[in-house]
Amino acid sequence: METNRDEGVIKFQYTLKMAPAPEKTEYIKLEKWRALFYKLNMIGEYPIEKVGFGNLSSRIGSDNFIITGTQTGHLAHLEAHHYTVVTDCNLKKGSVEARGMIPPSSESLTHHAIYEASNTIKYVFHIHHPQMWKHMIENEFDSIAENIPYGTQAMATAALEVLDGKTYGAFVMKGHEDGIISYGKTAEEAGKILLDIYRETCSRN
Numbered sequence: 001m002e003t004n005r006d007e008g009v010i011k012f013q014y015t016l017k018m019a020p021a022p023e024k025t026e027y028i029k030l031e032k033w034r035a036l037f038y039k040l041n042m043i044g045e046y047p048i049e050k051v052g053f054g055n056l057s058s059r060i061g062s063d064n065f066i067i068t069g070t071q072t073g074h075l076a077h078l079e080a081h082h083y084t085v086v087t088d089c090n091l092k093k094g095s096v097e098a099r100g101m102i103p104p105s106s107e108s109l110t111h112h113a114i115y116e117a118s119n120t121i122k123y124v125f126h127i128h129h130p131q132m133w134k135h136m137i138e139n140e141f142d143s144i145a146e147n148i149p150y151g152t153q154a155m156a157t158a159a160l161e162v163l164d165g166k167t168y169g170a171f172v173m174k175g176h177e178d179g180i181i182s183y184g185k186t187a188e189e190a191g192k193i194l195l196d197i198y199r200e201t202c203s204r205n
């Protein structure tokens with residue numbers, strides 16, 4: 001068991017079982033959207049802290065999900081070995097089990113919380129964008145309150161409330177600076193919502 005910092009905010013623990021990299025068919029849709037988000041600076045790396053941000057996942061079967069590996073934000077394109085499969089999450093302990101060649105994103109617990117909230121959700125995209133984040137707060141988009149630490153049981157409960165039976169949408173994480181999450185039954189649903197908000201934001205500035 002090793003520990004990792006989550007953007008300097010909380011700690012999470014993971015166990016990584018070494019396994020072959022995922023098949024391309026398992027991550028190709030994530031990679032397509034990721035390349036676009038990278039170009040739009042929704043995925044990247046904070047230059048001073050050298051901390052990566054933005055992570056995408058999709059459900060595999062009923063209990064697992066594939067997610068981008070930790071500290072890959074600076075890469076324009078990912079390869080198979082940069083993706084990893086999360087096989088178990090424990091929100092109470094803050095622990096994650098994964099199999100692959102790279103530790104899972106430190107925000108895996110947040111993704112897990114969304115999948116827990118609805119069985120029909122198959123994709124969860126987490127991006128960072130300061131202007132979109134402000135725009136969503138100012139315009140009262142769905143949000144998770146500032147005092148809720150992400151990747152916790154409280155966050156899972158809050159996600160359940162914010163989703164409120166919706167199968168696709170986006171919300172802003174007020175307590176996680178620049179942080180936005182979208183979700184959907186398909187990658188297109190989850191992706192297009194973010195592009196719409198991006199356009200809305202840019203047309204106002």
Ligand SMILES: [Zn+2]
Nearest residue numbers: 053054107179
């Ligand atoms: Zn984040």
